[in-house]
Amino acid sequence: MKNKKFNIKLFLSVLVCLILIIIGGWWAFCVKLYNDNINIRSDSYEPLMLHVEDFEGLQCSEYTFPSDKGQNLAGYLYSYGEEQHGIVVLAHGFGGGGHNSYMDCADFFARNGYYVFAYDATAMDKSEGDRLGGVPQGVIDLDYAISFVEANDDIPELPIVLFGHSWGGYCVSAVLTYHPEVKAVIECCGFDRSSDMFESAGKDQAGSIIYAMTPFIRIHEMIKFGKYATNTAMDGFDVTDAKVMIVHSADDDVIGIEYGCDKYYEKYKDDSRFTFMRFENRGHNDILYDQTNTYFDEFSAEFDKWLEMLDYDYKAEDNKLKFKEDKAKYINENLDREKLSHRLDENLFGQFLDFYEHAII
Known part of the structure; x- marks a missing residue:
């Protein structure tokens, strides 16, 4: 009786199918985590x-402007008088909503002779959108925000400078x-590539596996956002004569300094x-x-003491609504809004102003 001949073509076909299934499954898993x-x-x-009333004399005019898919974004023009x-x-x-937590930054620049135009990105606070979509959407929204400022007759034609932190740092670049x-x-x-935010922030949880995810995240963003996903911060630096200040801390555990400052320093350290x-x-x-301002740490410590004194299990599902209401009441009754809204390092911001x-x- 003759042995059946091994079918190499069938074997290879099955192998390719298995590989494609594995890759496709991994890709789907990566995209799900991203989403x-x-x-x-x-x-x-x-x-x-924060509220405008927390900053004595700060004026704010609200605007609405469209972004790429027609979603309306909320814009805010901050100023002190008309001497900008x-x-x-x-x-x-x-991760913390729209521009609100940076209102103290807006107040500083406005107090020192600048109009400040801030906005809430897609799917944040007063801006429309069920979901953000992805990291490159931030660049798109900023692109539209700058164009809106330049075209708006209510806003004087003055030199435009940009300020951004974290995701915003990537966007302004x-x-x-x-x-x-x-x-x-x-x-x-900030960081150089849109996928860096996912990679850097995910390192602690995923370890070295994150590096096997990043290529699929890049492909996903490229398919969804096209040129905005492939465009890097350094691409931006290289097509402009703008002055650039890079600020980062070596112990940054959200966006590692190697994703931004160190990479930029290697290339631009001799560029004036x-x-x-x-x-x-x-x-x-x-x-x-x-x-040296420890107010928020002190408030957090007092809040932790309050948690320990609660007479119910605030982590229990049945107590979720009650805890949400009690927590909000505690914060509203005990938070010193004056101290909360005036924590900026004004010496550092003075250097920003000089720049x-x-x-x-």
């Missing part, structure tokens, strides 16, 4: 929101590809357009604040 963490709607937590000599367009970070006319950029804790401000122990979210002043001369 669960980034393609979301994000709104500010109301009890901790430039416009700061402010791009906020990711990459958007230069589409707005090389911008005079200066201050990028705090660039100014680097590298810290060692200012973290990510606290980098803009006065390091802008020299750039727009």
Whole structure:
């Protein structure tokens, strides 16, 4: 009896199919993680929101302008009087709602002679959208925001400079590809490629596996956002004469310094357009604040004591609504809004101001 001949073509076909199934499954898994963490709607937590009234004399005019898919974004023009000599367009970070938590930054620049145009990105706070879509949407929204400022007759034609932190730091850099006319950029804790946000933030949870996810995230973003996904911060730097300040801390545990400052320093350290401000122990979210101001830490410690004194299990599903109401009541009754809204490192922001002043001369 003869043995059946081994069918190499069938074997290879089955093998290819298995490989494609594995790759497709991994791709789908990566995209799901991305969507669960980034393609979301994000709104500010109301009890901790800042208000114009927290800053004496600050004026705010609200606008609405469309972004790429027709979704209307909420815009805010901050000022003190009518003696401004430039416009700061402010791009906020990711995960805490829209621009609200950066209102103290807007107040500082407005107090010192600038109009400040801030906005809520897609699917955040007062802006439309069920979900963000992905990291590159931030660059798209900023592109539209700058164009809106430039075309709006209510806003004087003045030199435009950009300020962004974290996700906003990436956006103000990459958007230069589409707005090389911008005079200066201050990028705090940003990154070079859109996929860097997912990779850096996911390292602690996924370990080295994150590097096997990143290529699929890049493909996903490229398919969804086209040129906005492939355009990097350094692409933006290279097509403009804008002055650029890079601010980052070595202990940043959200966006590693190797994704931004260190990479940029390697390429631009001898370029007179660039100014680097590298810290060692200012973290990510606290980098803009006065390091001697401990108010929020003190408030958090008191809040933890309050948690321990609760006479019910606040983690239980049945108590979710009650805890939400009690927590909001505690914050509203105990938070010192004056202290909360005045924590900026004004010495650091004074250096930011000097940088802008020299750039727009």
